[in-house]
Amino acid sequence: MTILSVFDIGLVVLLLGIGASTIAAREAFAAVIGFVVYGLLLSIAWVRLSAVDVALTEAAIGGGMTGMLMLGAVARLRVAKGSDTRASLPARVAAGVLSAIVAAGLAIAILSPPEAIPTLAPMVMENLAQSGLGNPVAGVLFVYRALDTLLEKVVLILALLGVWSLAPDNVWGGIPGLRVYARPDSTLTFLAQLLPPVGIVVAIYMCWVGAKEPGGAFQGGTVLAAMWLLVMIAGLTSVPSISQTWLRVLVVVGPVIFLAIGLAGMVLANAFLAYPSGYAKPLIVAVEVALTLSIGVALGLLAAGPPERVQQQ
Amino acid sequence: MTAATLFGLCGAALVGFGLYGLVTNPEPLRKILAFNLLGSGVFLVFGVVSRRAAASGLGGDPVPQAMVITAIVVAFAATAMAIALVLRLLQETGRSTLSADNPGGTDTDRGNS
Amino acid sequence: MPDANVLPDATTTDGALLVLAIVLPAAGVLLSFVLGGRYAERIASVLLPSGLFLATIIFADVWQSGHPLIYIVGDWKPPLGIALRADGLSAAMMVAMAIVICAVAIxxxxxxxxxxxxxxxxxxxxxxxxLMAIWGAMNMVFLGGDLFTLYVAIELLTFAAVPLVCLDGRAETLQAALRYLLFALLGSILYLVGTALLYGSYATLDIVLLSRQVRMEPATLVAATLMTIGLFAKTALFPLHLWLPPAHAGAPAAASAVLSAVVVKGSFFIVVRLWFDVMPGMLGAAGAQLFGALGAAAIVFGSVVALQQQRLKLLIAYSTVAQIGYLFLMFPLALDTAAQLQGGGALTGGMLQAISHATAKAAMFMAAGLIYATLGHDRIAELGGAARALPMTIFAFALGGVSLIGLPPSGGFLAKWLLLEAAVATGQWWWAIVMLAGGLFTSGYMFIVLSSAVAPSSEPLKLRVAVPRYQEAAALALALTSLLLGLVALGPVDILLVGRPDSMMVGPR
Amino acid sequence: MNLVLDIFTVSAVSAGALFLLAGTVGLLRFPDPLTRLHALTKVDNLGLGLVVLGLLPQADGPFGALKLVSIWLLVQLSGAIVAQLIAGAVRQRGPHG
Structure with a gap:
């Protein structure tokens, strides 16, 4: 047994233990803390699976942003009155049996791989040179399966619309109910002044490097969102009202440019979402830059929640 | 057993945990958390599929990896929407519960009777 | 096993229409989001009719040529890229859903x-x-030739549908929306794990390529089972229907119409794709009977509960639970007892049922909305006088009921007749009994509502508002569509079989 | 030369790991928030610092080394500030708040 397999087994044991504790914990707060830790461990697992792009995404979005949302929710839910009664014992046993069956089915499926494992990796690499990209995952996201990526951005916008639509009618167009902790000269203010320049550089780097190495629009966008949320929470910039035109333009600019380049492909290249030969890389980088901005703003706004206050004049 | 299979089995177990939590836990926030656990188990299954299919000098098949990235973003969007719903429900009723009994006693003229 | 490198298809002429069917709604969503609420309706009122026009052209194209339309996105052929395909099923569903969505928009x-x-x-x-997002997501569901693209499509559908439930922001609709969201998320994540396993076995998620390679093995069976359960949850098939009645009954009338008529058909359509296109013949006799049994249970349960409802909108919502059951009777009927795929009769019947239910149910929810707006309530026992106040609306409601019951010449009649014929042909008389019993139940609750509505009111009716004529007309137009749908038997009903793989007549492999 | 660098890496990373372990034990075993914070900051400073220091000779080129050092600096920054914030919260609400 090599040292790496010992490491893997330890990691799996930790993942399972913490995962189970997030389900079993009595306190919601403890469960959420467990979940954040779990998210970080999970991104190590992704590195062990040689999927660094996924590891970055998981750490940024799966652990970071989701954890932040949940912590905020736990804090607000403290005031909730009364709790539901726990499911009865027979119901829990039935659910346990059902879950065990599903898990066992999956385990059987995983333990019985096909004899010759099929893969698209060679095909991806053969054709990657045409696009000028060096990162095969970016190639799949922006070249071969660009349609999925484009539609997934629309999903993000719909989710934002869904969150906004929960606002009461009288505050529509108002300011999201992000909790602001504005205390002048606090340490948080210091952090919010110091970190964003670094964070923006990191975001640009991630977006740029995504074309040839792990990284890309999602990861860069998440870092941008985190920086924006930080300065808003510290009260350095005000939370914008959702009726601002610039805000809405920023949210859609990525998908719009993506769509426009895709449509241009019908004329200039052979097909929708095809890139004219020789121009693939600059076009993809342009799309990625715009998407990074849009994802950053959209994620930030998703975390900020529905409008809760009317804009003060 | 390869490392990939090990993580795959871990993913299968996490799917089981998540499903159990989603079904049995009464608090909506805990259900959302369980959904995220379930989701991460599913993503690990993609990871195994990718890792097993390593070829052409890559550590894994990039296609499933790209799919997971898409799915992680979708799962985050879903979480954000669900949490916003829970918080709005709290604002409206002072409670956050899914039980069918009349929440908050507001106008029930048209709803679930 | 065929060589995976033989690529199945190339972009056909007019294939670009399929791109348009996806790009138009997406552009509409993005543009409306920026320009704001004042323009959203105007953009929709231009785009939705053009969507209907587009769907009609695609329909005519497929029908006349007798071949599916295909578009290879990005010029990357599957398995690396994604193909869009419009076969007969997609074309017919696209037109039907576009009609419903346009009527809802009016x-x-x-x-x-x-x-x-x-x-x-x-x-x-x-x-x-x-609304535009739902239209786009449905087009994506109908045209997507790749199982992961279909995952993104059903997620789009979920994210578009859930906020519609709680547009009015009342506590119980928020609860209904949250429960709907949790069910839908569970459904899509189960579907997603299935796609992971399928990719692991075949390194493609393209429907045509998969159908050529798919074989009976543990991973494939687990994948198919989990995907099916997930889609059942999204379709609200009994016993995973718990989320549907409060969500559909609590939403505003126009939203209820879209949710009940259109949205549940999306995940149903993917079930059909899965078992008729991806894995033809693999369902097996036992699986098909199980699908049918769940459908039958849905019919009986939904109808019985509908009969007990006090409120009109909940009655219609439970009727949706029952009518969804009919959709799943098509699985045992399209396969005979030896699990050989039969001719297209039952498949045509099932899809017609989906279409006629869509038009009829949208009409009925609109009618219920108008009744609620006029009377200020929707208590069935106190509907007296409604027929006098809103004759056109009650007429539309009744016509929708005619289609649900399955009286000629409605689309429901043709659908149920085709299913009955298949039941007789394959000797599965028990499904025929269920269908007839369901028809009786449906007549029962329609009679309760209509007899209450045509009864004179005990006291003079206080009408809250006068509903605009065009709203009544929209409901009536949909109800008439549903009624006259039976006449397609004389016309383009064959289109549903365009582009069926030859495997229609092939047994399990 | 290589052997010397490798020995340096192994010993520095091991020392760092030891501090990480000690800090974690402290986090779990110490009685109140402030002493726990004390344990936690040792993990950031020394534990991670030694690990990064040990890895420096193994980095590919000065750019890689720069990335390693900036990771350590960022963790320093966030660790120090988060510790401040938690301590502030403890002071406001009392140690059991």
Whole structure:
């Protein structure tokens, strides 16, 4: 047994233990803390699976942003009155049996791989040179399966619309109910002044490097969102009202440019979402830059929640 | 057993945990958390599929990896929407519960009777 | 096993229409989001009719050529890239859903209209964008040739549908929306794990390529089972229907119509794709009987509960639970007892049922909305006088009922007749009994509602508002469509079989 | 030369790991928030610092080394500030708040 397999087994044991504790914990707060830790461990697992792009995404979005949302929710839910009664014992046993069956089915499926494992990796690499990209995952996201990526951005916008639509009618167009902790000269203010320049550089780097190495629009966008949320929470910039035109333009600019380049492909290249030969890389980088901005703003706004206050004049 | 299979089995177990939590836990926030656990188990299954299919000098098949990235973003969007719903429900009723009994006693003229 | 490198297809002439069917709604959503609520309705009122026009062209194209339309996105052929395909099923469903969505848009102008010069308001802004998103997501479901693209499509559908449920922001609709969201998320994540396993076995998720390679093995069976359960949850097939009645009954009328008529058909369509296109013949006799049994249970349960409802909108919602059951009877009937795929009769019947239910149910929810708006309540026992106040609306409601019961010449009649014929042909008389019993139940609850509505009112009716004529007309037009759908037997009903793989007549492999 | 660098890496990373372990034990075993914070900051400073220091000779080129050092600096920054914030919260609400 090599040292790496010992490491893997330890990691799996930790993942399972913490995962189970997030389900079993009595306190919601403890469960959420467990979940954040779990998210970080999970991104190590992704590195062990040689999927660094996924590891970055998981750490940024799966652990970071989701954890932040949940912590905020736990804090607000403290005031909730009364709790539901726990499911009865027979119901829990039935659910346990059902879950065990599903898990066992999956385990059987995983333990019985096909004899010759099929893969698209060679095909991806053969054709990657045409696009000028060096990162095969970016190639799949922006070249071969660009349609999925484009539609997934629309999903993000719909989710934002869904969150906004929960606002009461009288505050529509108002300011999201992000909790602001504005205390002048606090340490948080210091952090919010110091970190964003670094964070923006990191975001640009991630977006740029995504074309040839792990990284890309999602990861860069998440870092941008985190920086924006930080300065808003510290009260350095005000939370914008959702009726601002610039805000809405920023949210859609990525998908719009993506769509426009895709449509241009019908004329200039052979097909929708095809890139004219020789121009693939600059076009993809342009799309990625715009998407990074849009994802950053959209994620930030998703975390900020529905409008809760009317804009003060 | 390869490392990939090990993580795959871990993913299968996490799917089981998540499903159990989603079904049995009464608090909506805990259900959302369980959904995220379930989701991460599913993503690990993609990871195994990718890792097993390593070829052409890559550590894994990039296609499933790209799919997971898409799915992680979708799962985050879903979480954000669900949490916003829970918080709005709290604002409206002072409670956050899914039980069918009349929440908050507001106008029930048209709803679930 | 065929060589995976033999690529199945190339972009056909007019294939670009399929791109348009996806790009138009996406562009509409993005544009409306920026320009704001004042323009959302105007953009929708241009795009939705052009969507209907587009769907009609695609329909005519497929019908006349007898071949599916295909578009290879990005010029990357599957398995690396994604193909869009419009076969007979997609074309027919696209037209039907576009008709319903256009009618809903006309109906919704009264509730979600924007006055010139007004500032952006929440509900209209959300409604029109979500309506366009549902239209786009449905097109994606019908055209997507790749199982992961279909995953993104059903997620789009979920994110567009859930906020519609709680547009009015009342506590119980928020609860209903949250429960709907949790069910839908569970459904899509189960579907997603299935795609992971399928990719692991075949390194493609393209429907045509998969159908050529797919073989009986543990991973494939687990994948198919989990995907099916997930899709059942999203379709609200008994016993995973718990989320549907409160969500559909609590939403505003126009939203209920879209949710009940259109949205549940999306995940149903993917079930059909899965078992008729991806894995033809693999369902097996036992699996098909199980699908049928769940459908039958849904029919009986939904109908019995519908009969007990006090409120009109909940009655219609439970009737949806029952009518979804009919859709799943098509699985045992399209396969005979030896699990050989039969001719297209039952498949045609099942899809016709989906279409006729869509038109009829949308009409009925609109009618219920108008009744609620006029009377200020929807208690069935106190509907007296409604028929006098709203004759056109009650007529539309009754016509929708005719289609649900399955009386000639309605689409429901043709659908149920085709299913009955298949039941007789394959000797599965028990499904025939269930269908007939379901028809009786349906007549029962339709009779309760209509007899209450045509009864004279005990006291003079206080009408709250006068509903606009065009709203009544929209409901009536859909109901008439549903009624006259039976006449397609004389016309383009064959289109449903265009592009069926030859495997229609092939047994399990 | 290589052997010397490798020995340096192994010993520095091991020392760092030891501090990480000690800090974690402290986090779990110490009685109140402030002493726990004390344990936690040792993990950031020394534990991670030694690990990064040990890895420096193994980095590919000065750019890689720069990335390693900036990771350590960022963790320093966030660790110090988060510790401040938690301590502030403890002071406001009392140690059991």
């Amino acid at each position: 109906f919704a102008h009264a509730d979600f209209g924007t006055r010139p010069g007004s500032v952006e308001a929440r509900a209209p802004f959300a409604f029109w964008i979500l």
